[in-house]
Amino acid sequence: MFAPDSLAVAPRYLEVGGEWVASFAITGYPREVQPGWLQPLLTHPARVDVSLHIEPVDPVTAAQRLKRQLARLESGRRHDSDHGRLADPQVEAATEDAYDLSARVARGEGRLFRLGLYLTVHAADRDQLTDETAALRALAASLLMDAQPTTYRTLQGWITCLPFGLDLIRTRRTLDTSALSTAFPFTSPDLPPPSPASTAAPSGVLYGHNLGSQGLVHWDRFALDNHNSVILGRSGAGKSYLVKLELLRSLYRGVEAYVVDPEDEYARLAATVGGTHVGIGAEGVRLNPFDLPLHTRPDGRRTAPKDTLVRRSLFLHTVLSVLLDTPLTPDERAVLDQAITATYQRAGITADPRTWTRPAPLLGDLTTVLRRSKNRTAVDLAARLRPFTSGAYSGLFAGPTTTRPEGHLVIFSLRDLADELKPAGTLLTLDTIWNQISHPTTRRPRLATVDEAWLLMQSPAGAEYLFRMAKAFRKRWAGLTVATQDTGDLLNSDLGKAIVANAATQILLRQAPQAIEDITRTFDLSQGERHFLLTADRGQGLLAAGTHRVAFEAAASPTEHHLITTDPAELAAYAQQTGENDPLLDADDLVTGPAEADSSDEVDLDSG
Missing domain, CATH: 3.40.50.300 (P-loop containing nucleotide triphosphate hydrolases)
Structure with a gap:
């Protein structure tokens, strides 16, 4: 069912169904290449199939072939030198490359591979095929590659470029690991590639x-x-x-x-x-900003850094500044610092780490301390905090923290929160x-x-x-x-x-x-x-x-697209097709228990 309707074979081209194709084998390669050097072939405006056939060479066989190649090159150099001939720059460069490659193979830094690179260009008619063939060969020449047509082997060349894994042309070139990695089709020339000598698994997104x-x-x-x-x-x-x-x-x-x-x-x-x-x-669902970040170790003991209480007091200054939507003045900071310390002391929490496991105070307790103060600044702060303790915005701070979620993915949704509290x-x-x-x-x-x-x-x-x-x-x-x-x-x-x-x-x-x-x-x-x-x-x-x-x-794949799209039309169409609404997790199903780590500057809260 995947075969073409007809197939006409000519010496230099094929007529496959309603299109014309011609195949080429790469016989010449540049001496040095950079990552992504094959990208111009993939971005060619015509329809071009690029096929790479890679066959690893056994290390023992590779060492023997390199040894024979070095012997031939050195013999030629010495023969030219004995007869007083000028050195051939191409032979000199090939000899240096062979020595370098032999050393890397011997040290295990790379391997040798046999690479076959083939191209097939498609066109609607014969005249267009002639133009596209000329353009493709010119492009290959600009990349210092020699593209030779598979004359009288057009059928074999076309099959070689199909995803069958068959190399019927067998025009190969020996490459080492680093050179072969630069020919990987998905290597982007715009971003730095990973080291080709690295044996680590691919990473990234x-x-x-x-x-x-x-x-x-x-x-x-x-x-x-x-x-x-x-x-x-x-x-x-x-x-x-x-x-x-x-x-x-x-x-x-x-x-x-x-x-x-x-x-x-x-x-x-x-x-x-x-x-x-x-x-x-x-x-x-509530979050208490006065909670001290205590951490339970795998052995069940709770620990915290020695400056936990001080850091929490400073963080409360930031929270209150955001709540009040204005930077705190020096007088307000001084009053709040005293009031926060007094609030923790009323809850029985002092500088002694053994007291940090006691229930933390609430924002309403801080407001009470401020209101009882005779300082005018403190009374003013208490009045400004009243909407968040007993007014319209008190729901988030009305009690202790309800949950401490953990897991491989945790989503904190703020949709139900008032704009003033976001x-x-x-x-x-x-x-x-x-x-x-x-x-x-x-x-x-x-x-x-x-x-x-x-x-x-x-x-x-x-x-x-x-x-x-x-x-x-x-x-x-x-x-x-x-x-x-x-x-x-x-x-x-x-x-x-x-x-x-x-x-x-x-x-x-x-x-x-x-x-x-x-x-x-x-x-x-x-x-x-x-x-x-x-x-x-x-x-x-x-x-x-x-x-x-x-x-x-x-x-994104279709499955990923459905999970991440927010297009109302797509979501409505999906709900109509399946009869299901978007799944939401219930807040009562949260997994509790904070994640912790050991630290040399932490104190054990469960011991004296």
Whole structure:
């Protein structure tokens, strides 16, 4: 059923069904090649089939052949020298290459392979085939390759280029491991490839395909100096789609992930992969900012750093500054510092680590201490905090923390949270994530994603906290992903620019004309890159990592697309076809128990 309707064989071409084909074998190769040197063949505008046939050479046989080849080359050189002839530059270069290759094979740094490279060009008629054949041979010549037609073996050449694994032409060239790795079709010339001598398993995440070639964009954040990433794009550019695609493919690698989800877009993904979904702001879900980050070791003992209480008091200053939506004055900081200490003491928690296991106070307890103070600043702070303790926004702080989620994927949804509380909810969620990452029970790569980071960047205290996380994540084998559509809040502040500077991976999607000037200035874009970001389709973007930049388009399988898409039309059509709604996890099904790690500066809370 896959055979063509007809097949006509001619000495230099074939007529297969309704098209004409001609095949070529590569007989000459350049002396030196770079990664991705075959990309021009794959990006040729005509329809061209490129077939690589690779056969390993036994190490013993390789050593013997290299020895005979060196003997022939040296014999020729000495014969020319004895007869007073000038040295042949090609023979000299071949001799040096043979010595170098023989040494690497002897040391086990590489192996030899027999490579057959064949091309088949397709055309609609004979005249077009003549033009395409000339263009293909010219392209091969520009790459310093000699493409010879398979004259009187056109059928064998066509079959050789089919996905049968049959090499009926058997025009081979011996290559070593490093040279063969550069001929891999999916090697992108725009991004630095992994070392061909490395024996480690491939790592990284497939983002999509290169818009300038047919290669794939495969990137490993954990192989860079830091593991942070920043994704900037206008609304509807495919920002969340790309974040979820990277997140899902990172889970394949065993990476633990935490997500701050402002619009509950990750629920379907969490339900499918068995993740944990926490609805911040939902009824009965609370986060107590006064909780001390205690960690349970595998032997059951609870530990904490010696400065835990001091650090928590300082963090409460940040929380209250975000809640009040204004920077604290020096007088307010002094009053709050005394009130926070008094609040912990009323709960029986002092500088003695043995008291840290007692129930933590609540935000309402702090308000009570402030209200009972005779200081006017304290009374004013208590009045400003009243909506968060007994008013409309008190649900999030009305009691102890209800859960401490953990798992391979944890989604913190902020959709049910009031807009006025989302910056504070994002901050408390990041604090929960930091406590998990800073004291893991097992060492493994982790990712923390802050979607719509502009919610936190609007507050100076929140922006400073996010910047500290970006600086500290690298030492914990973790990466921070900051995604936002409001590039102004990120690039118009010093902290925002510092967060971008501390991200080794920077992804720019389609930009609004109003923001392109800031983007161009910050990332030093060329005119071509600027125009591309203004006209890019959904899912297309620019991956920048140092001096390397590549334009790509995110590509997902149908199953992945269904899990990560947020297109209402697609979701409605799927619900109509299956009769099912999007799966959501219940907040009551959370797994509790924080993750911890041992540390030399921690104290044992269960002993005297």
